[in-house]
Amino acid sequence: MTNDEIFSKVQAIIVDQTGEDAEKVTMTTNIKQDLDADSLDIFEVINEIEDEFDIKIETEEGIETVSDLVTFVEKQLADKE
Amino acid sequence: MTRVVITGMGALTPIGNSVSEFEAGLLASKVGFQPITHFDASETGITLAGELHDFDPLKRLGKKDLRRMDAFSQYAMYAASEAVEQAGIDETNTEPESMGVIYGSGIGGLTTIQEQVIKMHDKGPQRVSPMFVPTSISNMASGNIAIRYHAKNICTTIVTACASGTNAIGEAFRQIKEGRAQVMLTGGSEASVNEIGIAGFAALSTLSKATDPKKASLPFDAGRLGFVMGEGAGTLVLESLEHAQKRGANILAEIVGYGATSDAYHMTSPDPEGTQAARAMQLAIDEAGIKPADVDYINAHGTATMGNDSAESKAINTVFGQDSDVLVSSTKSMTGHLLGAAGAIEAVATVGALQTGKLPENVGVVNQDPECQVNLVNDANRDHETEYAISNSFGFGGHNAVLAFRKWAD
Numbered sequence A: 001m002t003n004d005e006i007f008s009k010v011q012a013i014i015v016d017q018t019g020e021d022a023e024k025v026t027m028t029t030n031i032k033q034d035l036d037a038d039s040l041d042i043f044e045v046i047n048e049i050e051d052e053f054d055i056k057i058e059t060e061e062g063i064e065t066v067s068d069l070v071t072f073v074e075k076q077l078a079d080k081e
Numbered sequence B: 001m002t003r004v005v006i007t008g009m010g011a012l013t014p015i016g017n018s019v020s021e022f023e024a025g026l027l028a029s030k031v032g033f034q035p036i037t038h039f040d041a042s043e044t045g046i047t048l049a050g051e052l053h054d055f056d057p058l059k060r061l062g063k064k065d066l067r068r069m070d071a072f073s074q075y076a077m078y079a080a081s082e083a084v085e086q087a088g089i090d091e092t093n094t095e096p097e098s099m100g101v102i103y104g105s106g107i108g109g110l111t112t113i114q115e116q117v118i119k120m121h122d123k124g125p126q127r128v129s130p131m132f133v134p135t136s137i138s139n140m141a142s143g144n145i146a147i148r149y150h151a152k153n154i155c156t157t158i159v160t161a162c163a164s165g166t167n168a169i170g171e172a173f174r175q176i177k178e179g180r181a182q183v184m185l186t187g188g189s190e191a192s193v194n195e196i197g198i199a200g201f202a203a204l205s206t207l208s209k210a211t212d213p214k215k216a217s218l219p220f221d222a223g224r225l226g227f228v229m230g231e232g233a234g235t236l237v238l239e240s241l242e243h244a245q246k247r248g249a250n251i252l253a254e255i256v257g258y259g260a261t262s263d264a265y266h267m268t269s270p271d272p273e274g275t276q277a278a279r280a281m282q283l284a285i286d287e288a289g290i291k292p293a294d295v296d297y298i299n300a301h302g303t304a305t306m307g308n309d310s311a312e313s314k315a316i317n318t319v320f321g322q323d324s325d326v327l328v329s330s331t332k333s334m335t336g337h338l339l340g341a342a343g344a345i346e347a348v349a350t351v352g353a354l355q356t357g358k359l360p361e362n363v364g365v366v367n368q369d370p371e372c373q374v375n376l377v378n379d380a381n382r383d384h385e386t387e388y389a390i391s392n393s394f395g396f397g398g399h400n401a402v403l404a405f406r407k408w409a410d
Helices: A003-018 A031-035 A039-053 A066-080 B019-027 B063-068 B071-087 B110-123 B132-136 B140-149 B161-177 B195-203 B241-246 B275-288 B306-320 B339-356
Strands: B004-012 B099-104 B155-158 B183-190 B232-240 B253-262 B295-299 B327-329 B388-395 B399-407
Touching (some): A003 A066, A031 A039, B004 B019, B004 B339, B019 B339, B063 B071, B071 B183, B099 B140, B099 B339, B110 B132, B110 B195, B132 B140, B140 B183, B155 B161, B161 B183, B161 B339, B161 B388, B161 B399, B232 B241, B232 B339, B253 B275, B253 B339, B275 B306, B275 B388, B275 B399, B339 B388
Parallel strands (some): B099 B183, B295 B327, B295 B388
Antiparallel strands (some): B183 B232
């Protein structure tokens, strides 16, 4: 899966969870600060990403931007192969 | 003594998604049953339910609310929105710390529980949604209402099965009467028309297996078949008379009594003599400072199960006497049984009867059970100016709860 493909899936999950417009969700977007997401939103986004990519995210620590999420997913997928 | 009045109502029911639609449905004797659409019920043995029709939660809730709330919370919030809007309660006229919430639900977020247990079974415990607990716990209707309306007085939840709505309103009434709160948002909500809900009640043989909506829920009929499960919510805004008058609120009715007792008899069967059900009625009437003969109308629990309707009839006759002319109807003949929301929408129905002088009929009865010797409301006797009415609710566990209402007069 390419970086772009991962991004568009992550973007769709965040859009669905936060109700924000897709244009507002870019690689540099800070999920909590820029999207007014609370702790439950973050938990739910992580849970959806785990389902979507069949990976496990042990902690939300260190995940602030969309880019952090995409990089994390990329690494997990690479580890699985 | 502080008087407690109703200044707002909201209703979300199988026969109408607002108080005005609900009351119009009651007066038209509209039956709200259809074959179940929420899931494939073909293997349950049950055909009909009282599902909501054309319900659009986005009329009163945000998209995020839908993701964060089980249906039972959504229904509660929807009915609360209508009630608060009608009451005109806001932070300019009500201190947050003097406003509380006591809401009821028989089961809570059962659909969410079902979904997440299946997910855990299929995908493992680590895939359970983080929203599972906050959406499914049965206190979250109360919690969400308090959050939305900044109600910072008591916020609690009553879980007494099918008496939940009535117990919730009664306990909220007490908060104001005893001076602990000025305004209470109260009622009940239920959303259990799902696989596990229908299957569970069907296993107890309490559900009507009828396929004809007109012959499905027949309270007090000799051929009654059990109840049709309904879903929805009802909300009341209760207020001290002083608080309501000070802000110039429109008063809809007064709550004048509440009786609560326990059968202490059996988990699911009512005491066949209805002794404690009778005492709950008597307590509500005593608190109202009236006599049974002053009561014109009883909105019965009337589930259309064999056990309830005969025991309830005995209880009514114990309190009112065999020759009483008090009129009785079960609106479950139209709405089905909304479990923890039943008492809440029936409170709305009872207030409507006081306001209009038109009683809801006991729809569908063709052959009244001789074991149920009560005067049912029908087409001929329904126009009946009513000053005092009571509403009965009884729940699995032996919970008996009765509210006494008075037509508003200063």
